[in-house]
Amino acid sequence: MARITAGIATSHVPAIGAAFDQGRSRDDYWGPVFAGYDWVKTWEEVEKPDVVILCYNDHASAMMLDVVPTFALGMAEEFEPADEGWGKRDVPVVQGHIELAAHLAEQLVLDDFDLTLMNNLDVDHGCTVPLSLMFGKVDEWPCKVIPLAVNVTQFPTPSGNRCWMLGEAIAHAVESFPEDLNVQIWGTGGMSHQLQGPRAGLINPEFDNAFLDGLTADTDGLRSITRLEYLRESGTEGIELIMWLIMRAALGAEVEELHRFYHVPASNTAVGHIVLRPKAIGAVAQAA
Amino acid sequence: MRKRPYPLSELEDIPGTTVFTAKRSREAYHLHKFCMSLMDPANRAAFKDHERAYLNKFRMSEEQKRAVQDRDFNTLIDLGGNIYFLVKLSNTDGWSTQRAVGSMTGMTADEYAAMMRGGGRSPEGQRSIREGN
Numbered sequence: 421m422a423r424i425t426a427g428i429a430t431s432h433v434p435a436i437g438a439a440f441d442q443g444r445s446r447d448d449y450w451g452p453v454f455a456g457y458d459w460v461k462t463w464e465e466v467e468k469p470d471v472v473i474l475c476y477n478d479h480a481s482a483m484m485l486d487v488v489p490t491f492a493l494g495m496a497e498e499f500e501p502a503d504e505g506w507g508k509r510d511v512p513v514v515q516g517h518i519e520l521a522a523h524l525a526e527q528l529v530l531d532d533f534d535l536t537l538m539n540n541l542d543v544d545h546g547c548t549v550p551l552s553l554m555f556g557k558v559d560e561w562p563c564k565v566i567p568l569a570v571n572v573t574q575f576p577t578p579s580g581n582r583c584w585m586l587g588e589a590i591a592h593a594v595e596s597f598p599e600d601l602n603v604q605i606w607g608t609g610g611m612s613h614q615l616q617g618p619r620a621g622l623i624n625p626e627f628d629n630a631f632l633d634g635l636t637a638d639t640d641g642l643r644s645i646t647r648l649e650y651l652r653e654s655g656t657e658g659i660e661l662i663m664w665l666i667m668r669a670a671l672g673a674e675v676e677e678l679h680r681f682y683h684v685p686a687s688n689t690a691v692g693h694i695v696l697r698p699k700a701i702g703a704v705a706q707a708a
Numbered sequence: 709m710r711k712r713p714y715p716l717s718e719l720e721d722i723p724g725t726t727v728f729t730a731k732r733s734r735e736a737y738h739l740h741k742f743c744m745s746l747m748d749p750a751n752r753a754a755f756k757d758h759e760r761a762y763l764n765k766f767r768m769s770e771e772q773k774r775a776v777q778d779r780d781f782n783t784l785i786d787l788g789g790n791i792y793f794l795v796k797l798s799n800t801d802g803w804s805t806q807r808a809v810g811s812m813t814g815m816t817a818d819e820y821a822a823m824m825r826g827g828g829r830s831p832e833g834q835r836s837i838r839e840g841n
Contacts, residue, residue, distance in 0.1 A: 646713050
């Protein structure tokens with residue numbers, strides 16, 4: 421049986437990818453950012469996930485113009501890095517897991533989540549920057565990846581509570597997949613930041629740290645945060661944090677915090693990173 | 709009427725902020741189509757070679773075309789644009805996202821970078837126009 425063994429959250433700032441690709445990851449500005457990910461890189465070498473379900477948002481690279489899906493699941497054998505205006509990142513092609521993706525597509529729609537299924541999808545920094553942060557510079561990514569893109573750009577995004585419910589459904593779907601797979605789920609984006617208008621540059625460490633605390637201590641509180649509250653408190657792009665709730669919900673009622681990192685700034689953004697372990701691995705479906 | 713947690717007019721109450729909606733998305737459709745065309749190196753070269761001629765291939769408003777040529781990101785957002793599309797333009801120019809974003813604040817690039825290094829813009833006084841908090 422497949423099981424979700426851990427959840428990871430991280431910001432996915434494009435400038436982090438640029439610093440990584442250009443060999444600036446240990447300079448004065450970027451050194452403290454990348455140092456926050458040394459722990460997880462070592463840990464992942466031991467964990468060796470078979471598949472990562474990677475919740476991210478497309479930044480007008482493959483979607484958002486002609487089609488604006490609320491939840492879009494990547495079904496393909498592979499996903500090419502997108503050219504976001506300065507050439508493709510020199511990172512490996514992301515390899516999908518078509519059997520588990522098809523199973524998720526089936527189970528999640530049966531559970532009343534009206535997914536969009538992407539048979540062809542280029543992935544942008546939202547997907548590839550977290551992979552670089554967790555696995556470093558590699559010739560091939562060490563695991564399969566199922567991208568799950570969420571609309572966090574065009575109002576109304578899904579609510580935080582809806583994301584939570586999707587995460588719960590993902591846990592059930594994974595646990596009903598017969599193959600023995602070590603699955604991780606990642607929530608990316610955030611933390612507080614605003615990339616537009618005279619209020620650009622907004623950072624709210626109090627909100628961010630309360631959110632990090634809430635992932636273990638007050639998940640009901642996090643589920644009830646409204647879209648308006650995200651926009652006011654964490655900036656227009658801070659609402660990406662709803663994707664962390666998909667990850668968190670997929671881990672079941674109780675989790676152990678293994679690692680946490682918070683740093684301001686990376687370019688325009690507050691960087692947050694947390695690694696969580698479910699207290700009862702594989703027990704979500706039984707508990708229901 | 710179905711119950712909502714807050715009236716949507718509240719979205720207009722955040723200082724210095726434009727919430728990107730389906731209506732705005734449609735108003736900026738051709739602007740955004742132009743932006744996404746810059747994901748192709750050949751199109752980037754054609755745009756750089758003759759900006760106006762390239763822009764004229766798209767059914768954008770005159771105001772949108774002028775704001776693109778001026779790299780006036782606040783006006784592009786007023787005209788429906790969203791930053792994730794617009795950074796395709798600033799990336800084509802070789803700008804960092806921080807430079808593009810900072811250009812909307814009335815600060816110089818150095819001033820904005822210094823503010824971010826100092827911890828960013830505090831939310832105090834930036835949450836609500838009505839409440840002033």
